[in-house]
Amino acid sequence: MKSLHATETCDESSSEKSSIPNDAHFHNFNGESCFDEQCRLQPLPSQIHYLWQVFLDRVHPLTKVMHAPTVQPYLVDAVCSTGSLPKGMQALIFSIFSLATLSLSEDESWTILGSSQEHAFQRFSAGLRAALQRARYLELPNLTLLQALTLYLISLQGRYGSRKPWILNTVCVRMAQKMGLHRDGELLGLSPFETEMRRRVWWQTVRLDLKSKRAWGLSPSTLPVTTDCKIPTDIDDEDLVPDAT
Numbered sequence: 017m018k019s020l021h022a023t024e025t026c027d028e029s030s031s032e033k034s035s036i037p038n039d040a041h042f043h044n045f046n047g048e049s050c051f052d053e054q055c056r057l058q059p060l061p062s063q064i065h066y067l068w069q070v071f072l073d074r075v076h077p078l079t080k081v082m083h084a085p086t087v088q089p090y091l092v093d094a095v096c097s098t099g100s101l102p103k104g105m106q107a108l109i110f111s112i113f114s115l116a117t118l119s120l121s122e123d124e125s126w127t128i129l130g131s132s133q134e135h136a137f138q139r140f141s142a143g144l145r146a147a148l149q150r151a152r153y154l155e156l157p158n159l160t161l162l163q164a165l166t167l168y169l170i171s172l173q174g175r176y177g178s179r180k181p182w183i184l185n186t187v188c189v190r191m192a193q194k195m196g197l198h199r200d201g202e203l204l205g206l207s208p209f210e211t212e213m214r215r216r217v218w219w220q221t222v223r224l225d226l227k228s229k230r231a232w233g234l235s236p237s238t239l240p241v242t243t244d245c246k247i248p249t250d251i252d253d254e255d256l257v258p259d260a261t
Contacts, residue, residue, distance in 0.1 A: 057143035059113060059129070061095040066128050071116040079115075079170060081163050081220045082108065083213060084253045098143075103151035104160030110144035111167035118171055137171070144168055157191045162217055165191070169224050182228040185221075189241070192221050198243040209258045215248040 059067060068091045076084055090105050091112075098106045117125065117136045125133040144164065153161045165188050172181045192198065197218040201211025222243075 055097065055099055057139050057146070058094070058098050058110075059140070063129055064091060064095055064113075067113050067116040070119055071112045074119040075112075075115045079167065079220065080248070081166050081217050083209075083256060083258070086258060087112075098147075102160070103147065104158055104164065107144055107147035107151055107153070107164035108160050108167070110140055110147050111164040111171070113140040114144055114171050115167055141168065141171065154187070154191075157195055159195065159197075159213065159217065162188065162191055162195065162197075162221075166217060166220050166224070170220075173224075173227070181224070182231065185225045185228045188221050189225050192218055193241050197221075198241050198245055200245045202246070203244065207258075208260050209256060212248060212251065212256060215245055218243070218245045219248060 068088070072084060076082075087108065090101055090109060093101055094109050098109055101109065114137055117129070117133060117140055120128070120133055122133055125131065125136055129136045131139075148161065148164065151161055153165065165184070169181055169184055169188060172184070196204070197214050201214050206214070
């Protein structure tokens with residue numbers, strides 16, 4: 017039985033792996049072809065609900081770069097098609113699928129997703145890259161896209177050596193700086209909700225950048241940019257209301 021399972025895994029990796037576009041492939045995509053890839057790579061409706069719950073239980077408590085009650089309605093809409101969602105939210109949802117998959121055991125992945133954990137991760141991260149490309153994340157950055165990219169960087173930790181995460185971390189920090197996340201929202205007169213979300217994303221971005229610096233033997237003591245952004249609070253998502261003043 018074990019031999020049969022190993023054979024299935026091998027067959028899957030050889031026949032299906034080639035159908036998953038890599039990073040370089042997405043640089044040649046236009047918006048329409050990226051949309052086609054997203055539709056092809058998204059999970060089944062029943063799998064979407066399962067992956068979301070796994071993310072909430074196993075990943076979100078450790079990352080906290082998004083506000084789960086705000087994102088959840090979009091997951092309901094994603095059951096029909098992720099392509100119907102705002103472009104930034106499409107990327108964020110695929111990043112949720114990717115990280116949720118990494119928290120599954122191999123048996124859970126085969127039972128729920130019908131494939132190995134690695135193949136499922138490659139599939140959903142390919143959908144994430146397509147969504148980022150389609151949203152033109154480097155040209156038109158916003159907080160949702162930065163949340164998606166941050167979760168993607170978390171998923172890359174320890175997977176492809178330290179070079180790729182280090183380069184992407186630098187991009188992520190510069191995007192955050194361009195959006196002014198290094199400035200605290202209270203000083204800018206922003207709402208408590210927006211202030212907290214900016215803090216969450218900024219400090220998670222900084223943490224990943226410092227971790228990459230350590231991997232390259234660089235001093236981890238220096239922040240990537242001068243910042244007055246305060247540390248996020250420990251408030252629960254349920255107590256954080258978007259329209260609070």
